[in-house]
Amino acid sequence: xxxxxxxxxxxxxxxxxxxxxxxxxxxxxxxxxxxxxxxxxxxxxxxxxxxxxxxxxxxxxxxxxxxxxxxxxxxxxxxxxxxxxxxxxxxxxxxxxxxxxxxxxxxxxxxxxxxxxxxxxxxxxxxxxxxxxxxxxxxxxxxxxxxxxxxxxxxxxxxxxxxxxxxxxxxxxxxxxxxxxxxxxxxxxxxxxxxxxxxxxxxxxxxxxxxxxxxxxxxxxxxxxxxxxxxxxxxxxxxxxxxxxxxxxxxxxxxxxxxxxxxxxxxxxxxxxxxxxxxxxxxxxxxxxxxxxxxxxxxxxxxxxxxxxxxxxxxxxxxxxxxxxxxxxxxxxxxxxxxxxxxxxxxxxxxxxxxxxxxxxxxxxxxxxxxxxxxxxxxxxxxxxxxxxxxxxxxxxxxxxxxxxxxxxxxxxxxxxxxxxxxxxxxxxxxxxxxxxxxxxxxxxxxxxxxxxxxxxxxxxxxxxxxxxxxxxxxxxxxxxxxxxxxxxxxxxxxxxxxxxxxxxxxxxxxxxxxxxxxxxxxxxxxxxxxxxxxxxxxxxxxxxxxxxxxxxxxxxxxxxxxxxxxxxxxxxxxxxxxxxxxxxxxxxxxxxxxxxxxxxxxxxxxxxxxxxxxxxxxxxxxxxxxxxxxxxxxxxxxxxxxxxxxxxxxxxxxxxxxxxxxxxxxxxxxxxxxxxxxxxxxxxxxxxxxxxxxxxxxxxxxxxxxxxxxxxxxxxxxxxxxxxxxxxxxxxxxxxxxxxxxxxxxxxxxxxxxxxxxxxxxxxxxxxxxxxxxxxxxxxxxxxxxxxxxxxx
Amino acid sequence: xxxxxxxxxxxxxxxxxxxxxxxxxxxxxxxxxxxxxxxxxxxxxxxxxxxxxxxxxxxxxxxxxxxxxxxxxxxxxxxxxxxxxxxxxxxxxxxxxxxxxxxxxxxxxxxxxxxxxxxxxxxxxxxxxxxxxxxxxxxxxxxxxxxxxxxxxxxxxxxxxxxxxxxxxx
Numbered sequence: 001x002x003x004x005x006x007x008x009x010x011x012x013x014x015x016x017x018x019x020x021x022x023x024x025x026x027x028x029x030x031x032x033x034x035x036x037x038x039x040x041x042x043x044x045x046x047x048x049x050x051x052x053x054x055x056x057x058x059x060x061x062x063x064x065x066x067x068x069x070x071x072x073x074x075x076x077x078x079x080x081x082x083x084x085x086x087x088x089x090x091x092x093x094x095x096x097x098x099x100x101x102x103x104x105x106x107x108x109x110x111x112x113x114x115x116x117x118x119x120x121x122x123x124x125x126x127x128x129x130x131x132x133x134x135x136x137x138x139x140x141x142x143x144x145x146x147x148x149x150x151x152x153x154x155x156x157x158x159x160x161x162x163x164x165x166x167x168x169x170x171x172x173x174x175x176x177x178x179x180x181x182x183x184x185x186x187x188x189x190x191x192x193x194x195x196x197x198x199x200x201x202x203x204x205x206x207x208x209x210x211x212x213x214x215x216x217x218x219x220x221x222x223x224x225x226x227x228x229x230x231x232x233x234x235x236x237x238x239x240x241x242x243x244x245x246x247x248x249x250x251x252x253x254x255x256x257x258x259x260x261x262x263x264x265x266x267x268x269x270x271x272x273x274x275x276x277x278x279x280x281x282x283x284x285x286x287x288x289x290x291x292x293x294x295x296x297x298x299x300x301x302x303x304x305x306x307x308x309x310x311x312x313x314x315x316x317x318x319x320x321x322x323x324x325x326x327x328x329x330x331x332x333x334x335x336x337x338x339x340x341x342x343x344x345x346x347x348x349x350x351x352x353x354x355x356x357x358x359x360x361x362x363x364x365x366x367x368x369x370x371x372x373x374x375x376x377x378x379x380x381x382x383x384x385x386x387x388x389x390x391x392x393x394x395x396x397x398x399x400x401x402x403x404x405x406x407x408x409x410x411x412x413x414x415x416x417x418x419x420x421x422x423x424x425x426x427x428x429x430x431x432x433x434x435x436x437x438x439x440x441x442x443x444x445x446x447x448x449x450x451x452x453x454x455x456x457x458x459x460x461x462x463x464x465x466x467x468x469x470x471x472x473x474x475x476x477x478x479x480x481x482x483x484x485x486x487x488x489x490x491x492x493x494x495x496x497x498x499x500x501x502x503x504x505x506x507x508x509x510x511x512x513x514x515x516x517x518x519x520x521x522x523x524x525x526x527x528x529x530x531x532x533x534x535x536x537x538x539x540x541x542x543x544x545x546x547x548x549x550x551x552x553x554x555x556x557x558x559x560x561x562x563x564x565x566x567x568x569x570x571x572x573x574x575x576x577x578x579x580x581x582x583x584x585x586x587x588x589x590x591x592x593x594x595x596x597x598x599x600x601x602x603x604x605x606x607x608x609x610x611x612x613x614x615x616x617x618x619x620x621x622x623x624x625x626x627x628x629x630x631x632x633x634x635x636x637x638x639x640x641x642x643x644x645x646x647x648x649x650x651x652x653x654x655x656x657x658x659x660x661x662x663x664x665x666x667x668x669x670x671x672x673x674x675x676x677x678x679x680x681x682x683x684x685x686x687x688x689x690x691x692x693x694x695x696x697x698x699x700x701x702x703x704x705x706x707x708x709x710x711x712x713x714x715x716x717x718x719x720x721x722x723x724x725x726x727x728x729x730x731x732x733x734x735x736x737x738x739x740x741x742x743x744x745x746x747x748x749x750x751x752x753x754x755x756x757x758x759x760x761x762x763x764x765x766x767x768x769x770x771x772x773x774x775x776x777x778x779x780x781x782x783x784x785x786x787x788x789x790x791x792x793x794x
Numbered sequence: 795x796x797x798x799x800x801x802x803x804x805x806x807x808x809x810x811x812x813x814x815x816x817x818x819x820x821x822x823x824x825x826x827x828x829x830x831x832x833x834x835x836x837x838x839x840x841x842x843x844x845x846x847x848x849x850x851x852x853x854x855x856x857x858x859x860x861x862x863x864x865x866x867x868x869x870x871x872x873x874x875x876x877x878x879x880x881x882x883x884x885x886x887x888x889x890x891x892x893x894x895x896x897x898x899x900x901x902x903x904x905x906x907x908x909x910x911x912x913x914x915x916x917x918x919x920x921x922x923x924x925x926x927x928x929x930x931x932x933x934x935x936x937x938x939x940x941x942x943x944x945x946x947x948x949x950x951x952x953x954x955x956x957x958x959x960x961x962x963x964x
Binding site for chain 1: 819820823824826827828835836837838839911913
C-alpha cells in the first residue's frame with residue numbers, strides 16, 4: 001500500500017519515505033548497548049530521541065515483541081551478573097553469622113543495587129514510551145516499568161530458590177532485635193530496603209513482597225520478645241512502673257515502625273504489644289498497685305495506666321471493677337465512724353452545747369450528746385463529699401472524663417450513700433449546718449461548689465422523699481428563727497433541687513419562702529400603721545400556711561397539745577397588740593382563721609436591772625412570764641402556779657421555761673427554794689441584782705438546735721414517711737390500672753417501682769399491700785380465671 | 795518562556811515556545827529526560843512543512859491546559875470510555891480545526907504519522923476523523939479510487955475477504 005499526494009488530474013506520485021527501512025536486529029543492538037550504558041551511568045552519551053525513534057520504528061515495523069522481550073532479557077542478564085558479583089557474598093555471611101555488621105553489609109548492597117535499578121528503569125521507561133503506549137496495550141503485557149520491577153524481584157529476591165529473600169529477612173529482623181537491645185543501627189539502610197520491598201508486588205498477587213515476606217515475621221518476633229519481657233517485669237515492678245515501661249516500649253516500637261517500617265505495621269505492633277504486655281496480665285497489674293495509686297491520688301500514673309487499658313475491653317472492665325471495689329471499701333471506712341449514732345443519745349446540759357459523756361455507755365461504747373452526734377453526722381457527709389471530690393479530680397486528670405468511668409464512680413457512690421440508712425437525714429443536716437453557719441467565711445464560688453455537691457449527693461439518694469421530710473423540718477426552723485446566713489444560698493439550693501426533681505418536689509419549700517415574704521410585708525404594713533399606738537412594742541408576725549409547713553410542735557402528749565392552744569398573753573399591752581393584728585389581718589383576708597403558735601416565737605426585751613440595762617433574747621413563753629413581773633412591784637413574787645394561771649402555759653413546758661430563767665447560767669428570776677426542780681408552790685421574783693458582762697444576752701430557746709434524731713425520733717419520722725409512701729404507692733397502682741384496665745401481678749409491681757423510683761424505692765411487698773388495700777376498697781379485683789391478674793373496677 | 799528548537803527531516807529548524815510544543819507527549823518526554831540544551835531536537839521523520847502546520851495547530855490550542863497532560867492509559871475493558879473521549883474531542887472541534895483539515899491527502903497522511911510519532915492525541919483524533927469521514931459510505935472500489943490503493947488481491951483472496959466480512963453488509 002502506498003499513499004500519495006493527489007495532483008490535479010488525479011494522478012498519483014510516490015512520496016519520499018521518511019521512516020527509513022532498517023534492519024530490526026541492528027536497531028535492537030543499538031538499544032541493548034544503550035541500556036548497558038545507562039547502567040554504567042553514561043546516559044548522557046546517547047541521544048535520547050534517537051533511542052525513542054528506534055523504539056518507535058520497531059513497533060511500527062511490527063517488531064514490538066523484539067523490543068520488549070529483548071529489553072527484558074538484557075535486564076535479566078544484567079541483574080543476574082550483579083547479584084552474583086555483589087549480593088551473594090554478603091548474603092552468605094548473614095546466613096552464617098547474622099551479626100549487625102554482616103546484616104548491615106547485606107542491606108547496603110541490596111539497597112544500592114535497587115536504587116541504581118530504579119534510576120535506570122525510569123530512563124528506559126521514557127525511551128520506550130512509544131512501546132508502552134502502543135505495543136503493551138495490544139499485547140496485554142505489563143508496562144515497561146512494571147516489567148523491570150518484576151525482573152528485579154525474580155532475579156534478586158527469588159533466586160536462587162528464594163534463599164536471598166530469606167537472608168534479607170534475617171538481616172532485617174537481626175537489625176530490629178539489635179536495636180531493641182540498645183545497639184545503634186543504620187536506620188537509613190533499613191528504610192531503603194523496606195521501601196524496596198513495599199514497592200515490589202509478590203508473585204501470588206496477594207500484596208507487596210513486604211507484606212508476604214517480612215511483616216508477619218516482624219510481628220511474630222515482637223510478640224515473642226514482649227511475651228517474655230512481661231513475665232520478667234511483673235515480678236519486679238509495681239503497677240505504676242510497669243505501666244510506664246509498657247508505654248515506653250509501645251512508643252519505641254511505633255517510633256521504629258515510623259522510621260523504617262510501614263504505618264500498618266506500626267498499628268499492628270501496637271496491638272501486639274498491648275496484647276502481650278497488658279491484656280494477658282491485666283488483673284496482675286491491677287493487683288500489683290491499683291489501690292496504692294488510688295490512695296495516693298497519683299493522677300500521672302493512673303493516666304498512663306488508663307491509656308494502656310482503654311483499647312482493651314476486658315482489661316478496661318477489670319480496671320472499672322477494681323476502682324469500684326476500692327471506692328466501696330473507702331466508703332465503708334468512712335461509714336465506720338458512724339457507729340455512735342446508733343447508740344442512744346444522752347441528754348445534753350440545759351445549755352445545749354455541752355458534750356455529755358457522763359451517762360454509762362452500752363456495750364463499752366461512749367454515748368454521745370446530741371451535739372456531738374451531729375458533729376459525727378456532719379463529718380460523714382463531709383468525708384463522702386471529699387472522697388467524691390478526689391475521684392472527680394481523678395476522672396478529669398487521669399481518666400479523660402470518660403463517661404463509663406463516671407458511671408462506675410457514681411454507681412459506687414450510690415451504693416455508699418444508700419447503704420447508710422440515715423443518709424437522707426444526714427444530708428439535710430449537713431445542708432442545714434452549712435446554711436446556718438458553715439458558709440460564713442466562704443466565697444461565692446465555694447458556696448456554689450458546696451451546694452452543687454450537696455445536690456449531687458441528693459441525686460444519688462434513693463429515698464428522696466425521706467430527704468424532703470427532713471429538709472422541710474430543718475428549713476422551717478431556719479426560717480422561723482431567722483437562722484439562715486444567706487437567703488441567696490437558700491434560694492439557689494431550692495432551684496437546684498427543682499432542676500433535679502421537678503417543681504412538684506419543691507412546691508412546699510417555695511410555699512414556705514413565700515409565706516415568710518408575705519409575713520415580712522404584713523409586718524411592715526402593720527407597724528407602719530400602728531406605730532403611734534404602742535411605741536414600746538415592736539411586733540413582727542409570721543403567718544404560716546399549714547399545707548406548706550411541717551409539724552413543728554415538740555413531741556408532747558395530745559392533751560398538752562390541746563392545752564397549748566389555750567395560752568394567752570398575760571398583759572393587756574401584749575393582748576392588745578395581738579388582737580389588733582388579728583383584726584387587721586382578718587379584715588383583709590375574710591374567711592380565714594388564725595391560730596397563734598406562741599411556742600415558736602421569740603422576743604427581744606430591754607430589762608433594767610438596777611442601774612444597768614440588758615437586752616435579753618428570749619422565747620415568747622419566757623416573754624409572757626417576764627411580762628408578769630414588768631409592771632409589778634420590784635419585790636413582787638409569784639408562785640409557779642400563779643404564773644401558770646395567768647399565762648395558761650401547760651405545766652410541762654412552763655417548768656422548762658422557768659428553769660431556763662431561774663436555774664440556768666443567767667438567773668433573771670430568783671427561785672425559792674433554789675432547787676433545780678420546779679413545783680407549783682415555788683415562788684419566783686425578779687432578780688434586780690443580776691449582772692453579766694455582755695449587754696445582749698441570749699436565754700436559750702426551748703426548741704433545740706436541729707440535731708441528729710434520737711432513736712425514738714427516728715422511728716417517729718419513719719412512721720410519717722411510711723404513711724406518705726403507702727399513699728403514693730396506692731396512687732401509682734390506681735394510675736397504672738386505670739390506664740391499662742388489667743395487668744398481671746409481676747408486671748404491675750415492675751411498673752409501679754418504675755414510676756416511683758424518682759422519689760424512693762418501693763419493695764414488692766409494699767406494692768402487694770397497697771393492692772390488697774385497694775381490693776378491700778373495691779378499686780380493683782382479682783380475675784376469676786387467673787388469680788395473678790388484676791382488673792380495674794371503674 | 796523557554797524556546798525549543800526542532801530540526802525537521804529536511805534540516806529546517808523551527809523555534810517554538812515550550813508551553814506550546816508541550817502538547818506533544820514525545821517532546822514532553824524528551825525535554826524531561828534531556829533537560830536544557832542548546833541543540834535542537836531532531837525529528838527526522840517529520841518534514842519541515844508538516845512540522846510547521848503542527849506548530850500552527852498547537853499554537854491555536856495553547857490555552858487549553860488539558861492538552862499538555864497525557865491521557866490516562868486505557869484498561870482492556872475501557873473501550874467504551876475511549877469512544878466517549880473521542881466523541882467529546884470531535885464535538886469540541888471548532889472552525890479552525892475544520893479549516894486545518896482542508897488539505898490534500900498526502901499532507902493529511904503526513905499529519906497522521908507525525909501526530910502519532912509526536913503523541914498529540916487531539917490532533918490524531920481530528921485528522922483520523924477527517925479521513926474516516928472521507929471513507930464513510932463509500933463502496934470498495936470508490937475507496938480504492940479515493941485513496942489510490944492498488945488492488946493486489948488474487949480473485950480467491952478477494953472472495954475470501956468478502957465472505958469474511960459479509961456480516962457488515964447487512
